Each structure stands twice: as structure tokens, then as C-alpha cells.
Amino acid sequence: MKKIIFLLFLTTLGYSQNTNREYFTHSWKGYRLELKTTDGTYFIQFFNDKIAETSFVPNGEKFNSQSHAVVLKTNNHPFKIEENADFIEMKTNELGIKIIKSPFQIIYSHQDKTILSEKLGYFKRKHEPLEKVKGNIVYDSTEVIQFNINSTEKLYGGGARVLGMNRRGNRLALYNRADYGYETRSELMNFTIPIVISSQKYMVHFDNAPIGYLDLDSKKENVLEYETISGRKTYQVIVGNTWEDLIHNYTELTGKQPLPPRWALGNFSSRFGYHSETEARKTIQKFKEENIPVDAIILDLYWFGKEVQGTMGNLEVYRDSFPTFEKMVDDFNKMGIKTIPITEPFILTTSKKWQEAVDKKILATDSIGNPFTYDFYFGNTGIIDIFRIDGKKWFWNIYKELANKGVGGVWGDLGEPEVFPAAARTFGGTADEVHNIYGHNWAKLVFEGYQNNFPTQRPFILMRSGYSGSQRYGMIPWSGDVNRTWGGLSGQVEISLQMGLQGLAYMHSDLGGFAGANLDDELYVRWLQYGVFNPIFRPHAQSDVASEPIFRSDWAKNLAKKAIELRYSMLPYNYSLAYENSQTGIPLMRxxxxxxxxxxxxxxxxxxxxxxxxxxxxxxxxxxxxxxxxxxxxxxxxxxxxxxxxxxxxxxxxxxxxxxxxxxxxxxxxxxxxxxxxxxxxxxxxxxxxxxxxxxxxxxxxxxxxxxxxxxxxxxxxxxxxxxxxxxxxxxxxxxxxxxxxxxxxxxxxxxxxxxxxxxxxxxxxxxxxxxxxxxxxxxxxxxxxxxxxxxxxxxxx
CATH class of the missing domain: 2.60.40.1180 (Golgi alpha-mannosidase II)
Incomplete structure (x- = not known):
């Protein structure tokens, strides 16, 4: 009978694990299994009856317990154990983990149905870079965790991309990077999240920050791979009985999105950008004259400088263009309009704050401790080390001062980071080790700053890049610099639906499209009509063509107005969706x-x-x-x-x-x-x-x-x-x-x-x-x- 059962396992799973990996011994440390093999130790435990975590620590390495994504505690969740000479099985009412001793194999099941298994498990191999990131992921070898998967299941996840809903067949870089002017296909974008979701209602979350790849069976061998340059060999398997249950379980693991302020569900006045206080005031006044509802105005980088290049990092009001900034903000607040200024993590060497940043040692450094500087589009720059306590404090004080001036929220741009050379060093690790969690930790410092200094105010944190669990910091993500074309519009539903499955339920787009000078009123109107049923309604674009309905043709303006009015009339329904998401994790777009x-x-x-x-x-x-x-x-x-x-x-x-x-x-x-x-x-x-x-x-x-x-x-x-x-x-x-x-x-x-x-x-x-x-x-x-x-x-x- 044991032989028959074993043969059935082999038939189901296809392959045994790494033939060089043999079981030695195991022990129970409370509710955690510690299992020693020839090349390392496995640590396996349950968070609850639907979430389990497996870590592999190669011989000679120490277990790293730090997770940037997980907030759920294990709480010593009980489970059934069956052990004999052939296998060890850990099992809750929902999730089972079976370790076959010889040949070594780890198998995961949901309600006694196999969902996936480790194939070769953990191993190292020569790095074969994707063309997209040849200049970004430059390593001789990488570390891989490999699984067998079912031949028919569809695969979702990996962050924000435009690939089609079923992402199986793709090898995806995990390196947050902007894709300016993308349209019908985008393989690499601002949010690359190490999570795979199966149509069989399970997830695998790879709990490791450094850059790498996800391979969703690109070679058509029924194989799933996570590949990284370094770090934890830890992953969680999450199951659900419904889609709602699955997402609830994942957001239990990584955190729920706090309820945003109600005004965030209204219309935004936004463009790149308002050059002056006079322009901002006239714009809001025109919304009022046209009786078009609006709740917020976003100020792009001109609030701290007259020019696009050379001023980034000033992060203080440019009085020449905004002489009575505080009064403007106060006047807007009295009208019910929130002011949201842009910020970036780069301090240019030409910035007013450069010497202060150097003196206070708040910048990422080179290998010998000097500020690390490099060139990019906006100028010669350093980047704030938000992983260093002094860097966090310094950056938060900028936001604290703005909040004291009455601003209603925070816009964090270029947080992939836009350019972050591998040679840079932070307190949290090398640039490549923290690249994908930079935006995540940036949102964290803002969120925690509000909690400490403005505890009664719900923060609004608009960010272009993040990581697993960023939703718990109130992050409002958007889909980057999409082209202002029908092709650009075509992928936006996919992006939002995929990100909602991955916990970031407020993913939205620059309504009307961002990049280019395409004046197409039909496209603009259709995009805004779609935006009515988005988590955030925010037309935004380069200033060559107006993004605000008040500056469009009468035809487009009137139809946009109808769309915005429908949005406002649905406020009780939409706000209830936001509340439901804060309690359950279920996305607004499904x-x-x-x-x-x-x-x-x-x-x-x-x-x-x-x-x-x-x-x-x-x-x-x-x-x-x-x-x-x-x-x-x-x-x-x-x-x-x-x-x-x-x-x-x-x-x-x-x-x-x-x-x-x-x-x-x-x-x-x-x-x-x-x-x-x-x-x-x-x-x-x-x-x-x-x-x-x-x-x-x-x-x-x-x-x-x-x-x-x-x-x-x-x-x-x-x-x-x-x-x-x-x-x-x-x-x-x-x-x-x-x-x-x-x-x-x-x-x-x-x-x-x-x-x-x-x-x-x-x-x-x-x-x-x-x-x-x-x-x-x-x-x-x-x-x-x-x-x-x-x-x-x-x-x-x-």
C-alpha cells in the first residue's frame, strides 16, 4: 500500500526534488519543524490553517528572520502530525505539507488535493539575465527556488505589468523600473511584487527583498521559479476556498489597507504641472465656475523650483512662484480642496539642501562612506538613505513642515528608485538589496510619521512604487507614465485587477493618459468614464495637452462633467467599498x-x-x-x-x-x-x-x-x-x-x-x-x- 501511495505521488507531481538533497533528521521546536538535509536546514511552520511558511537555510548560513512584508504572527497555530519511516506530514483542516524522506520531496495540498511541490527546491546556478535588465541585474550566479505546478492552471501576480491576465509563460524581472510611454505590452514596471497567484486559488509569496526574477513556466515544463541575487530563501503558501477568502488571507499576512480619507474618492485637479500660485488658484476657480466637482489639487515639482532640472531636492516653497503658499493652502482648505505637493527622494548637488544633506549624513554612500553621487535626467544627485534613522527623521521633518502648512497629503514620485546604481550603499543594504523595497519603506516613514504627529488625520500617500504589503501603509499606487493613446488605455483594467489580487487595491491610472501630446477628446472622455469605476479618480498628464476637463472642448468637458457627477453621486457606495477593503482586503475592482x-x-x-x-x-x-x-x-x-x-x-x-x-x-x-x-x-x-x-x-x-x-x-x-x-x-x-x-x-x-x-x-x-x-x-x-x-x-x- 505504501508503494502504491508513493507511486501516486510521483504521478501527480512529475519530479522528485534535488537528487543531491537527502533527509538526515528532524525535530520539533514548539510548533515549528526543523528538518536537516545534506545541504541545509528547513524551517516549516503554520501561521494559521490556510497559511504556511517554509524557509531553507543552506549549510554555513544563518537564518534571517526579518521580513519586510509579513506582519501576521504565527501564534503557535495547532496542526496534526503524522510521522513514519517514509514521510512527515503537517496538516491543518485546510492546508497540508508532506515531506517524503527518500527521494526527498516537499508537497503542498489544499483540502487533500495537491497544489504544488518543490521540484529542485533551493539551488544556485549561473545567472542568465533578461535583456530588459542586463544593465541592472549584473551577477555571475543567482539563487533559485523551483516548484512543480499543474499543467492547466493560470498564473497571475508579479506586480504591475501588461501581459494579459494569464501571465504563465513569462519570465519576469523583479526590478522596479518605470516604463515611460508604455502601451499594449509592458514586461517591467514600477511595481514588481514577488508573488504568484494560481487559478486553483492558492498563492506563493517569496518573502525576500533583493532583486531577481519570477519564472512562470516560460520553458513550458510545468515549472515555477523564484530567482534572486541573495537573501532569504523563505516563502509562504496561502490557500483560500474562494477568491475573496484567498485575498483576505494574503492581506491578513501582509496587512490591510487603512481606510483613506473620504475626499480621496473625489475628483483631483492634476497636471505636470502648475507653475505658480496664480495658475493653481485660477484652475480651482474655473472648476467652481463650471460647477464641476473637485476635492484636491496636486502640485508637481514647480512648487519648489522654477525649472524641471537642477532644483530637485530643494523641498521648500519657491516664493517667487508661490509667494503666499500657506494662505493658498488655507483658502483651498476652506473651499474643501486638499493640496498635495510632490516630493522625490533625490537631493541634487545643485539643490539648496545639498550641503545640509551631506553634513547631516542622510544620503546613501559609496564603499568608503562618502555621499554616492551620479547623473540622471534631473541632474547630478544623491539619494536619501531612508533606511538610516537620521535619513528617516530628516525626510519626515520635510513632510511634518508641509503638514503644518495645511497640505492634505503626500505625493512620492520616482520611488522605484528611478535611478539607483548597484554601487550605492544604504543602512539597509546595498542598492540591489533594497531597490524593490525603497518605495515601501518611504511610504512606511510617512505613514508612521502621521501616526506619531498627526494621529487623527488619515494620510493620503500617492506612490509610484512599492512592494508586498505596501497597502498597510496606506499607499495609493498608480500605473506610471502610460502613453496618451488607446493602446495605453487598453492595459489599465488588467493592471488594476492584478494589483487588487496582490493586496494593492487602489491601483489606478493617470486618467486620460500621461505621456505625449495627443489631443484626442474621444479617448479622453472614454478614459474618464472608465475612471468613474476606479478606486481613485485623477486625470493627470504632461502639460502639452490639458488633463483637466475645464480646459477641454465643450463636448469633452460636458461628458467629463457627467462622469464626475456620477462618481460623486456614488460616494456612499464607493466609500463602503473602501471600508470593506480595509476590513477584508477584498479589492474595489474585481x-x-x-x-x-x-x-x-x-x-x-x-x-x-x-x-x-x-x-x-x-x-x-x-x-x-x-x-x-x-x-x-x-x-x-x-x-x-x-x-x-x-x-x-x-x-x-x-x-x-x-x-x-x-x-x-x-x-x-x-x-x-x-x-x-x-x-x-x-x-x-x-x-x-x-x-x-x-x-x-x-x-x-x-x-x-x-x-x-x-x-x-x-x-x-x-x-x-x-x-x-x-x-x-x-x-x-x-x-x-x-x-x-x-x-x-x-x-x-x-x-x-x-x-x-x-x-x-x-x-x-x-x-x-x-x-x-x-x-x-x-x-x-x-x-x-x-x-x-x-x-x-x-x-x-x-
Whole structure:
């Protein structure tokens, strides 16, 4: 029987592990297995029943326990053990790890089904650089961890790239680097994250910072490889029973994204860049004159210098262009407009702060301790050593001073870092050892600075580069310098969906595109219409062509305004998605396979997506497109929010495309909250709440929960959760609204019920009949409601 079981294992896994690696002995150190082999020691432990960690320490090396990504504690999670002469097995209710002693093999299973196994495990080999990084990853040899994988599974992860949703077949560099003007394919971008996600609902996270590669079966041998120049040979295997469960487990391991300030969900005024205080004030005034909502203005590098080159690192207000900076910020704050200035980690040798940086020893150094300097586009420069305590303190004091001037957030640009020669040294290691975690630690110092000095303010931290777990520092990532073309737009859904799977749920793009002087109003409008259903709505571009709708043609401006107004009306729904993400890790933008995890066709689909649970969105990504093929997930029926045409779940329809909006559908049978459009979120009152319901007699019950608070206080003591339920019973539709607050803050507004084929007999709110309007042609019922206590019940007799 043992021989039969062993042969079955070999059939399933294909290959045994490194033939030179033999089992010697093992012992249990509390809840951790320590297993000695001929060439090193394995340390294996569970974090919980769905997360396990394996580390290999070669002979002659010491175990490095420092992780830059993991925050979850192991807590000595219990598991079952089975040992005999042939194998050792560690097993929770969900995740199993089996070590075959001879020939040596480590096998991982989820609910007794094998998911992957170490093939050669850890070994060293000659470095074969990818063409993309030949000048960046320059080493004779690398260290590799190799696995067997299933022949049919799709693979996601590796950070932000444009490769197609299934990234299997690619060897990917792990070296954060900007890709200026990218379009339909980008193999290397600002976020390279050492994580692989399988369509079989498991993840492997390689918990090591130095640069390297991920090989997602590029040789078509059913092999997954992690390759690095140095560091920890540690990885975590994470499993989930659903996609939501899997991402929740990963963000339990690496940290949840804090709830951002509510204004961050509004519209941004942004470009490269506003040259003066006068220009910034006139821009915000024009938004107000045009009645286009806006919540923030971003100041690019002209706030600290007149020229693009030669001034980086000044990091103090350039009074010639911004003479009353503090008053401008204060005036904007009174209008509900947050000011967000750009910062970079480079101090040019021509900067006003160069000598201060040298004297205070806050810069990365060369091998003998002198400031390491080099040339790049902006000038001759050094880079702040954010891994050194003095460097962190110095940099934070810049932000502290800006915060004291009233600015509302932080923009960290060029944090890959843009140029970071391998010869540079930091307190945290060589440039290549810390390159990929530079942006991560930069966000950390800002986040922790706010926690210490401004504990009631939720930080807004816009960053172009990060690492595994950067979401826990409130990082808001964006997809870099995308070309201002249809090709540039085409990959943006993929980037956001992939990054959401990897924990960074606020990935978004420069709406309208960044690079180039392409004036294409149709492209601009389509990009902004797509942006309505993005975590962040931020048009931004080089100044050759305006990024702000107020400076576009009347046609484009009017359509952009409609898109922005829809964005603001959805604030209760969107803010609730942000809250849900902060609690569960579930992204705001979700692949369609969240709805149908067993639908093979959806595993590679990125032309449409779910916005939260209840909106189905299909952006228009081609010029002059008149029709669009839409797949409607089968678990619900869906209704076009503009035409109120109903579509059956599980069907594929070719629909006509409208100029005024992109195809957008809502799930039938659930309540969707809206609010009145305001000029800024400062004017938003969450007591005003309209509810929309697309009636479907097949949906006999539903429940949704919506979150409300004061919007910008991380010490919020009295947040509100409003539970909204529907039920159809005995020819009546029941709607209940219940607040967790007593007394509640109350709600009032209008309820809109669509697709109601006949006029109802009556509408009762808390037992009292109320007036209602029924449009026979539109098949729509509307009535006002006022919720004065913590609970209200509505009965509609059909």
C-alpha cells in the first residue's frame, strides 16, 4: 500500500526534488519543524490553517528572520502530525505539507488535493539575465527556488505589468523600473511584487527583498521559479476556498489597507504641472465656475523650483512662484480642496539642501562612506538613505513642515528608485538589496510619521512604487507614465485587477493618459468614464495637452462633467467599498471570475470587471466603437443603469455603445445607495441617501451593508453601519433599514424601484401609508422616506 501511495505521488507531481538533497533528521521546536538535509536546514511552520511558511537555510548560513512584508504572527497555530519511516506530514483542516524522506520531496495540498511541490527546491546556478535588465541585474550566479505546478492552471501576480491576465509563460524581472510611454505590452514596471497567484486559488509569496526574477513556466515544463541575487530563501503558501477568502488571507499576512480619507474618492485637479500660485488658484476657480466637482489639487515639482532640472531636492516653497503658499493652502482648505505637493527622494548637488544633506549624513554612500553621487535626467544627485534613522527623521521633518502648512497629503514620485546604481550603499543594504523595497519603506516613514504627529488625520500617500504589503501603509499606487493613446488605455483594467489580487487595491491610472501630446477628446472622455469605476479618480498628464476637463472642448468637458457627477453621486457606495477593503482586503475592482470561479473562459478576461459586488463595468477601449459584446455573469440578472434594460445572467449580448457613457450594469434585487452631487465632499451629508432597487421577483431576499463616518478622522469614535435588506413574501416587497447607532443619525431621501411591471396597491413606512409616484411607461416607483430612529421598515404591496 505504501508503494502504491508513493507511486501516486510521483504521478501527480512529475519530479522528485534535488537528487543531491537527502533527509538526515528532524525535530520539533514548539510548533515549528526543523528538518536537516545534506545541504541545509528547513524551517516549516503554520501561521494559521490556510497559511504556511517554509524557509531553507543552506549549510554555513544563518537564518534571517526579518521580513519586510509579513506582519501576521504565527501564534503557535495547532496542526496534526503524522510521522513514519517514509514521510512527515503537517496538516491543518485546510492546508497540508508532506515531506517524503527518500527521494526527498516537499508537497503542498489544499483540502487533500495537491497544489504544488518543490521540484529542485533551493539551488544556485549561473545567472542568465533578461535583456530588459542586463544593465541592472549584473551577477555571475543567482539563487533559485523551483516548484512543480499543474499543467492547466493560470498564473497571475508579479506586480504591475501588461501581459494579459494569464501571465504563465513569462519570465519576469523583479526590478522596479518605470516604463515611460508604455502601451499594449509592458514586461517591467514600477511595481514588481514577488508573488504568484494560481487559478486553483492558492498563492506563493517569496518573502525576500533583493532583486531577481519570477519564472512562470516560460520553458513550458510545468515549472515555477523564484530567482534572486541573495537573501532569504523563505516563502509562504496561502490557500483560500474562494477568491475573496484567498485575498483576505494574503492581506491578513501582509496587512490591510487603512481606510483613506473620504475626499480621496473625489475628483483631483492634476497636471505636470502648475507653475505658480496664480495658475493653481485660477484652475480651482474655473472648476467652481463650471460647477464641476473637485476635492484636491496636486502640485508637481514647480512648487519648489522654477525649472524641471537642477532644483530637485530643494523641498521648500519657491516664493517667487508661490509667494503666499500657506494662505493658498488655507483658502483651498476652506473651499474643501486638499493640496498635495510632490516630493522625490533625490537631493541634487545643485539643490539648496545639498550641503545640509551631506553634513547631516542622510544620503546613501559609496564603499568608503562618502555621499554616492551620479547623473540622471534631473541632474547630478544623491539619494536619501531612508533606511538610516537620521535619513528617516530628516525626510519626515520635510513632510511634518508641509503638514503644518495645511497640505492634505503626500505625493512620492520616482520611488522605484528611478535611478539607483548597484554601487550605492544604504543602512539597509546595498542598492540591489533594497531597490524593490525603497518605495515601501518611504511610504512606511510617512505613514508612521502621521501616526506619531498627526494621529487623527488619515494620510493620503500617492506612490509610484512599492512592494508586498505596501497597502498597510496606506499607499495609493498608480500605473506610471502610460502613453496618451488607446493602446495605453487598453492595459489599465488588467493592471488594476492584478494589483487588487496582490493586496494593492487602489491601483489606478493617470486618467486620460500621461505621456505625449495627443489631443484626442474621444479617448479622453472614454478614459474618464472608465475612471468613474476606479478606486481613485485623477486625470493627470504632461502639460502639452490639458488633463483637466475645464480646459477641454465643450463636448469633452460636458461628458467629463457627467462622469464626475456620477462618481460623486456614488460616494456612499464607493466609500463602503473602501471600508470593506480595509476590513477584508477584498479589492474595489474585481475580476469577473469572482462571480464564476469555475468558468474557465473568465479566468483570462479583462475587458470587463466588477466594481464592488454589484456593478458590472465594460470600458470602451477602441476609437469609434459602436457595439460591445458583454457577458453577464450567471448568478444574477443585470440591468443597464442608463436604459433600465434587463439582461439575463449567463447570457452574452452585443449591445449598442452610447457616447455619453460606457456600458454599466447593476445587479438586480439589491439596494444601491446614491447621494446628491456636491461641489466637494466637504459638502456631503450622509444623512441624504437615495436608494435604487432593480426589482427581480427571483431575488426573494438580499442584504447589503453601507458604511458612514465623518470622513477624515482615523480616531473616528462613532462610525455607522447601515444594513439594508429586501424580502419578497406574499405579494409584498419588504425593505428594512437598520443602523448600528442608537440613537441613529437618521437618513432621508428617495427610494427608486425600477422594473416594477404594475402599480403597487400601497406603500407603508413603519406602518403608515405614504404617497408614491408610479410611471407606467418607465415601470418605475418612487417615494420619499425619512428614517428618524435606528430602524425603519417599508412594505410595498404589489
Amino acid at each position: 475580476p469577473l471570475f469572482f462571480e464564476e470561479p469555475d468558468n474557465e473562459a473568465l479566468l483570462t478576461k479583462a475587458d470587463g470587471y466588477l466594481w464592488g459586488k454589484d456593478f458590472l463595468v465594460f470600458p470602451i477601449m477602441e476609437a469609434n466603437q459602436t457595439t460591445k459584446e458583454i457577458y453577464f455573469p450567471k448568478n444574477s440578472n443585470w440591468t443597464d443603469i442608463y436604459s433600465t434594460k434587463k439582461y439575463n445572467g449567463g447570457s452574452t449580448e452585443k449591445i449598442n455603445v452610447a457616447t455619453a457613457h460606457i456600458p454599466t450594469f447593476v445587479r438586480n434585487g439589491v439596494l444601491i445607495p446614491y447621494t446628491k452631487v456636491v461641489q466637494t465632499t466637504q459638502n456631503y451629508e450622509h444623512s441624504n441617501l437615495d436608494l435604487h432597487l432593480y426589482f427581480d421577483e427571483k431575488v426573494t431576499s438580499s442584504e447589503r451593508q453601507f458604511y458612514f463616518d465623518e470622513g477624515d478622522n482615523s480616531k473616528e469614535n462613532n462610525p455607522e453601519l447601515l444594513t439594508c435588506e429586501t424580502e419578497i413574501e406574499k405579494k409584498s416587497l419588504f425593505i428594512s433599514m437598520e443602523s448600528n447607532l442608537f440613537p441613529s443619525k437618521g437618513k432621508k431621501g428617495m427610494i427608486h424601484i425600477f422594473l416594477l411591471s404594475k402599480k403597487p396597491k400601497s406603500v407603508l413606512i413603519d406602518g403608515i401609508k405614504v404617497k408614491f409616484q408610479y410611471d407606467k411607461i418607465a415601470k418605475k416607483l418612487t417615494f420619499d422616506y425619512v428614517m428618524t430612529s435606528n430602524k425603519s421598515n417599508i412594505k410595498i404591496k404589489l
